[in-house]
Amino acid sequence: MCKDCGCQEANQKMRHGLSQGHAHGIEHEHVVNGQVIRHSHAPRVIDLGLSVLAKNDKIAAENRLWFEKNGTRVFNLISSPGSGKTLLLEKTVQELGPDFKWAIITGDQEKDYDAQRLKRAGANVLQLNTASACHLDASMIHKERDHFITPGLECLVIENVGNLVCPAAFDLGEKEKIAFLSCTEGEDKPTKYPQLFHEAGLIVLTKMDLVPHLDWNLSLCEEHIRRVNPHAPILHVSARTGMGVKTWAHYLRTGTVELNK
Ligand SMILES: Nc1nc2c(ncn2[C@@H]2O[C@H](COP(=O)(O)OP(=O)(O)OP(=O)(O)O)[C@@H](O)[C@H]2O)c(=O)[nH]1
Numbered sequence: 001m002c003k004d005c006g007c008q009e010a011n012q013k014m015r016h017g018l019s020q021g022h023a024h025g026i027e028h029e030h031v032v033n034g035q036v037i038r039h040s041h042a043p044r045v046i047d048l049g050l051s052v053l054a055k056n057d058k059i060a061a062e063n064r065l066w067f068e069k070n071g072t073r074v075f076n077l078i079s080s081p082g083s084g085k086t087l088l089l090e091k092t093v094q095e096l097g098p099d100f101k102w103a104i105i106t107g108d109q110e111k112d113y114d115a116q117r118l119k120r121a122g123a124n125v126l127q128l129n130t131a132s133a134c135h136l137d138a139s140m141i142h143k144e145r146d147h148f149i150t151p152g153l154e155c156l157v158i159e160n161v162g163n164l165v166c167p168a169a170f171d172l173g174e175k176e177k178i179a180f181l182s183c184t185e186g187e188d189k190p191t192k193y194p195q196l197f198h199e200a201g202l203i204v205l206t207k208m209d210l211v212p213h214l215d216w217n218l219s220l221c222e223e224h225i226r227r228v229n230p231h232a233p234i235l236h237v238s239a240r241t242g243m244g245v246k247t248w249a250h251y252l253r254t255g256t257v258e259l260n261k
């Protein structure tokens, strides 16, 4: 009997190639009494994705209630790798000053480079490593409640794993997702990866000091953003020159955009 698919032919020799196994629904062959028999099985669909998301949503909802009760405003920063999240946060530490009670959780697959950088800048920071996962999930944040995330914290910034797709699907219990997009990535990413840009409450365009050196077109990029998100404020920043850093810090402090900052 085929141990993978349960075919009942007697005396058969499996011919499933190098992997020794086969996916159901893929045509494969057995040798029965010297004759090659090719066949396939209807795929068995197991909706693991939905149940994983449902479980995550439940924990995220608990986190959200807990944060609301404690008066902690939580922002989930999402972007592709290297858009400038950590450098902007490094610059934000000084801007927010010592009296504002805030903390940062940084998520990366491996290493703690971001936490080291932020610690050197004076931030209260915790590094989480996701190993094989491409995103943080609600249970990782749940574990830090009453530990790193102390009651009385005014703001928690979560720098998610650099990835434009997966982190957008996993609610952490945040008040708001914030999408980062650097001008070096091109104008069209908001419509190519719409879920994040659609859900974001704020969109931060980064590395604006580099614009004069690129063919990047700001109006075209904002057009792409508006096709998936007509209303979220769009902030222009350069962590290098300090452009927009005051407005960004004010947003973390109050949850509102104040122009001319
Ligand atoms: N010119 C310029 N470079 C920047 C700016 N912000 C960040 N960078 C550079 O871009 C690179 C990536 O910056 P990070 O702050 O590490 O980006 P990140 O989004 O935290 O990266 P991951 O955590 O790996 O996703 C670094 O070399 C930064 O120095 C900026 O405003 N202007």
Ligand SMILES: [Mg+2]
Binding pocket: 085, 086, 087, 114, 159
């Ligand atoms: Mg980073």
